[in-house]
Amino acid sequence: MSAVPKKEIRVAAGVIEDAAGRILIAQRSAEADQGGLWEFPGGKIEPGETPFDALRRELMEEIGIAVDGAEPMLVVRHAYPRQRVILEIFRVRKFSGEARGCLGQPIRWVGADDLVDFRFPAANRFIVAAARLPFHYPIVDDVAGDLSAMRRHFRRLVAGGFSLIQLRAKTLERAVYRSFAQECIDCCAGSNVRLILNAEPELAVELGAAGVHLTSARLNSLSSRPLDNKFWVAASCHDAGELEKAESLRLDFAVFGPVLPTRSHPASAPLGWERFSECLQAVNLPVYALGGLAAEHLVRARSAGAWGIAGIRGFSGS
Numbered sequence: 422m423s424a425v426p427k428k429e430i431r432v433a434a435g436v437i438e439d440a441a442g443r444i445l446i447a448q449r450s451a452e453a454d455q456g457g458l459w460e461f462p463g464g465k466i467e468p469g470e471t472p473f474d475a476l477r478r479e480l481m482e483e484i485g486i487a488v489d490g491a492e493p494m495l496v497v498r499h500a501y502p503r504q505r506v507i508l509e510i511f512r513v514r515k516f517s518g519e520a521r522g523c524l525g526q527p528i529r530w531v532g533a534d535d536l537v538d539f540r541f542p543a544a545n546r547f548i549v550a551a552a553r554l555p556f557h558y559p560i561v562d563d564v565a566g567d568l569s570a571m572r573r574h575f576r577r578l579v580a581g582g583f584s585l586i587q588l589r590a591k592t593l594e595r596a597v598y599r600s601f602a603q604e605c606i607d608c609c610a611g612s613n614v615r616l617i618l619n620a621e622p623e624l625a626v627e628l629g630a631a632g633v634h635l636t637s638a639r640l641n642s643l644s645s646r647p648l649d650n651k652f653w654v655a656a657s658c659h660d661a662g663e664l665e666k667a668e669s670l671r672l673d674f675a676v677f678g679p680v681l682p683t684r685s686h687p688a689s690a691p692l693g694w695e696r697f698s699e700c701l702q703a704v705n706l707p708v709y710a711l712g713g714l715a716a717e718h719l720v721r722a723r724s725a726g727a728w729g730i731a732g733i734r735g736f737s738g739s
């Protein structure tokens with residue numbers, strides 16, 4: 422490990438979204454710390470300022486917009502070799518004025534899915550992934566092995582507006598899983614619904630799924646990210662070590678639990694919110710809480726440090 426970093430700076434920055442859902446990025450000047458890389462506009466929080474005050478000041482100074490409203494999105498802690506940064510990230514959807522590079526820096530409005538094509542400072546991985554992720558990650562499972570019930574569940578989720586769905590179905594025969602997955606993928610074509618397969622990464626590629634969800638066993642067996650960043654790669658984690666592994670393999674997000682007692686894993690001891698939150702302290706990765714949760718647990722989960730919530734039964738989509 423490198424020596425203990427000398428100083429810690431607090432920064433406020435904005436993921437600014439226009440009416441079309443595009444996000445503003447700016448290029449840091451070559452001489453600055455993390456020079457030449459792209460960033461979300463913002464800067465250091467000055468003594469006596471709140472993060473929101475700093476955000477408003479910086480966005481006026483750097484890109485000439487007045488922030489009319491912003492929601493706290495996430496907090497990233499990252500140690501660079503020379504300093505530690507705490508980034509207070511806001512999502513900014515209400516602003517006035519036309520964005521421009523007031524310091525002469527290039528700026529670009531890009532679709533959320535195109536963010537992965539730009540080089541950002543290391544601390545930004547979490548932000549770039551989260552900017553593309555919804556707060557809910559429902560899972561279609563095969564608890565009763567009943568294909569028509571699974572089909573109904575999947576359709577209800579799509580009709581309910583869920584845009585990121587995992588197809589788990591561990592006990593289905595491989596050929597049945599495969600054809601059901603293909604049917605669901607075809608059903609998502611042309612929509613904004615992304616289907617993630619809990620299967621081998623190769624199958625996700627072959628069938629044209631949006632990505633793969635790794636079981637913790639599969640996660641533990643890997644030494645690098647199995648698919649490139651055009652695919653989502655997520656994993657199920659049950660302890661801090663697995664979360665660390667998911668982060669070190671540069672996965673896009675993790676699901677962590679069970680937080681509360683759950684019918685699908687009655688033998689696993691639930692973590693409880695406190696332990697859940699402790700384990701997330703050192704993790705720079707969007708994490709969905711899982712286990713005994715329903716849609717109304719979102720606020721609790723986010724206050725414990727989760728990005729969102731995942732679940733099999735809690736999301737009826739109806």
Ligand SMILES: Nc1nc2c([nH]c(=O)n2[C@H]2C[C@H](O)[C@@H](COP(=O)(O)OP(=O)(O)OP(=O)(O)O)O2)c(=O)[nH]1
Nearest residue numbers: 432434454455460461462463464465506542544545
């Ligand atoms: N603004 C911003 N800073 C980021 C991002 N990602 C990231 O690691 N950082 C780091 C780089 C810097 O070490 C620090 C931000 O400092 P800054 O250079 O923007 O600060 P500032 O606008 O106040 O600039 P200055 O007055 O020091 O020139 O946070 C990001 O997306 N946006």
Ligand SMILES: [Mg+2]
Nearest residue numbers: 462463464465
């Ligand atoms: Mg700045």
